[in-house]
Amino acid sequence: MQLRHFFSTQACNLLIRHLNKKMKYILVTGGVISGVGKGVITSSFGTILKNCGIHVTSIKIDPYINIDAGTFSPYEHGEVYVLDDGGEVDLDLGNYERFLDITLHRDNNITTGKIYQSVINKERKGDYLGKTVQVVPHITDAIQEWVERVAKHSVCETNKEPEVCLIELGGTIGDIEGMPFVEAFRQFQFRVKRNNFCCVHVSLVPQPRSTGESKTKPTQSSVRELRGLGLSPDLIVCRSEMPIGQSVKEKISNFCHVPAEQVICIHDCPSIYHVPILIENQGIVEFFNERLDLNIEMPRPRKFMQKWRDLAERNDNLQKEVHIALVGKYTKLEDSYASVTKALQHSAISAGYRLKLKYIEAANLEEETKSKDPVLYHEAWQQLCKSNGVIVPGGFGKRGIEGKIQACLWCRHTQKPFLGICLGLQVATIEFTRNVLNWEGANSTEIDPETQYPVVIDMPEHNPGQMGGTMRLGRRQTNFCSEKSVLRQLYGNVDSIDERHRHRYEVNPKYIEEIEKAGMKFVGRDIDGERMEILELEGHPYYVATQFHPEYLSRPLKPSPPFLGFILASVGKLNHFLAKGCRFTPKELSSDDSLSDDEMNVTSSFQKVTLANGDVCQ
Incomplete structure (x- = not known):
């Protein structure tokens, strides 16, 4: 009876999700400094949702005027990442593909150059019927239309349409290059309705060695600027060197207009494989489930995210x-x-x-x-x-x-x-x-x-x-x-x-x-x-x-x-x-030659990895 109830509940949730099928959008912005870790955090959100059975896709927005990353010097912007369709894109799309095991497309990377090029091409063809082409509404509309179109593209082998689109806005809030995109998403939140749009702000909480105290003023300033531009964060992710205490979270909550439970901390970890686990432990599934009406099965399975936990533990114990x-x-x-x-x-x-x-x-x-x-x-x-x-x-x-x-x-x-x-x-x-x-x-x-x-x-x-x-x-x-x-x-x-x-x-x-x-x-x-x-x-x-x-x-x-x-x-x-x-079977090797303390088989054809507990990572 319990098994029958489980399957009937699961089928019911799938039916509800299908009937209420509207794309959900999670916008991730950054403050204080660039390189604060938005890419890994965005990828971690996707990993957690994918483990909940949600089909996810992601978009990276780079406010530079270049059409793509192909002509960048590696010293200027890091590596140029290449997609299946030949798109030369930002390295953060590599994070998305590695974490989520999906196949993105060139249009999943939006640049100012691409947007302006598309608008100018329309203007040359006369699509605007002689109107004066302006940042608002033409550029901002083009951004919104691009996001809505790309969000529906399948990024998995089953060709299923994604249910959640993660959008990372590159740079930091306040950059002049990013203003049209911030304005576009200010409008976009009303276009898709509140229960389909969530804003996450990632900010640095510095901890000076001289005092060891967590400083929240940069985060307060960053959130104030974001709200002044018309976007109010639903979730604040605090990046810090060491874990921050509850009192710091409450201070950020008081000054940034979010509940304390919606302030989460991601401190420096031994490896990036810990980040999805650290985020999940702070109640992110419950938050997204309620905020975006995702109808995720609760409570989660006992071995939820177990493969990531095993990977992180394995990496730590080498x-x-x-x-x-x-x-x-x-x-x-x-x-x-x-x-x-x-x-x-x-x-x-x-x-x-x-x-x-x-x-x-x-x-x-x-x-x-x-x-x-x-x-x-x-x-x-x-x-x-x-x-x-x-x-x-x-x-x-x-x-x-x-x-x-x-x-x-x-x-x-x-x-x-x-x-x-x-x-x-x-x-x-x-x-x-x-x-x-x-x-x-x-x-x-x-x-x-x-x-x-x-x-x-x-x-x-x-x-x-x-x-x-x-x-x-x-x-x-x-x-x-x-x-x-x-x-x-x-x-x-x-x-x-x-x-x-x-x-x-x-x-x-x-x-x-x-x-x-x-x-x-x-x-x-x-x-x-x-x-x-x-x-x-x-x-x-x-x-x-x-x-x-x-x-x-x-x-x-x-x-x-x-x-x-x-x-x-x-x-x-x-x-x-x-x-x-x-194929390696560590039990067949001497203790001096064994590959690890865990019994694990590795197939190099990169089709699957079979762990000792029988899980197969496809």
């Missing part, structure tokens, strides 16, 4: 370490390699190791640096030599290329595990042709257009002279053309895979036959067989490079196969993993 050197060009800003770092973390946790990542500036490995600053040169090489594995990620331009080539040479000679991505594949090919085939001066035409051996060349159709949105972008098929491939095994012995790309140059097909005769095999090619996608070196423990970017599809519970293989090779576990059919 004892052994794996030291990885990342040889890059933009190492002064770690966000430049955000997805690569996350993919390494996912694989290291799955393998049972704590990731210790060292960023090495590629230019510091070059002979020129040795003459200018020998200390910097020797420190860089010392860090490289102490690592268990080396990764060379993507990049553009001449600077640091020779340093990356030196890193490839060192990994090849010393049998050090190596993973190259995009430009990493290209410099590995250049190094091999120079030092094995003795093609002196072999290079990429990007670096040396007059080289005698143009080993890497541009793709004419992706180099039309205009920079934005013209590269080979998005999810494309790669076919394996060799049975003898470590990556093919790691992907589950499939014939083809789909991965995301972002490049304008490729390995010159003219030289492939000679390169392969010398021992470097291109085991994966595009669907036409003309473009080289995967490189593997014969006789090396793990010397693998991909033209695509596997980091974009890595997930916390589904690590990317090239990254997982790289981490396992770096800790000496890859051969055992392959021998077991790409």
Whole structure:
């Protein structure tokens, strides 16, 4: 009877939700400073709601005038994240995809440039019938219409329409660039009605070391400014270094016009995997359920969010370490390699190791640096030599290329595990042709257009002279053309895979036959067989490079196969993993070799992860 009652109640809630089907919107704004963590908090809200059985989608708004993030310097805005449809977007969309395991579209990233471009195009066509085009109402209407349209796009494999749309407004309240968007959402809350719209404000609560006291004045000022612009927060999320007490919450409540229970604190955690759990423990499900009429089944199941709790606990209890050197060009800003770092973390946790990542500036490995600053040169090489594995990620331009080539040479000679991505594949090919085939001066035409051996060349159709949105972008098929491939095994012995790309140059097909005769095999090619996608070196423990970017599809519970293989090779576990059919069972290993204290099987085809308790993370 209880089981029958449970299913009848659940069916009733689903019917109610279907009959009252209206999109729910959660707007997340930020105050005091940028980079306060809105992206992770927004992703955490989505994770919690998804675990409640709610279909969610997300939108990131960037108030800059650029059409997209594609032409940004990594130092300016961090990494450029690429979506399945080829959209070059803000790195926060990577957070959304990783946390929620969804597939977003280019229109899920809104910029001022996109909005103004769409309005101007309409004006040129005469759609405004000769009216004066203004910020209000034309720009603000365009923003609202864009949000309503994109919110309905399915982002999951089942093609179900989302029920809740999470919207993160980039920057901080008060920025002049963000004013049209704030005004648009001031109007939007009345357009969709109160029970379908919720405003969350994320603010910093500093805790000066001199006093240790939590200062609420910045939050008060930020909320006052937000309310002055017509948006009143329903929930205030306080970011702080240490947990804040109840008295601080009550003070914020008194001055910011919200109940104390709607002031939640997110203090600095050992890892971002704790954030959804920390938020859920403060009653966020009950709040959203009541505020947005979501009809979520209450009480929640006993093992609600258990997979995230297991992941966070597992990450905290890792004892052994794996030291990885990342040889890059933009190492002064770690966000430049955000997805690569996350993919390494996912694989290291799955393998049972704590990731210790060292960023090495590629230019510091070059002979020129040795003459200018020998200390910097020797420190860089010392860090490289102490690592268990080396990764060379993507990049553009001449600077640091020779340093990356030196890193490839060192990994090849010393049998050090190596993973190259995009430009990493290209410099590995250049190094091999120079030092094995003795093609002196072999290079990429990007670096040396007059080289005698143009080993890497541009793709004419992706180099039309205009920079934005013209590269080979998005999810494309790669076919394996060799049975003898470590990556093919790691992907589950499939014939083809789909991965995301972002490049304008490729390995010159003219030289492939000679390169392969010398021992470097291109085991994966595009669907036409003309473009080289995967490189593997014969006789090396793990010397693998991909033209695509596997980091974009890595997930916390589904690590990317090239990254997982790289981490396992770096800790000496890859051969055992392959021998077991790409599956580790820690009980079969000695206690010294076990991957973790938990019994866990990891499948590298990133289709599922089976935990000891029988849960399968699809």
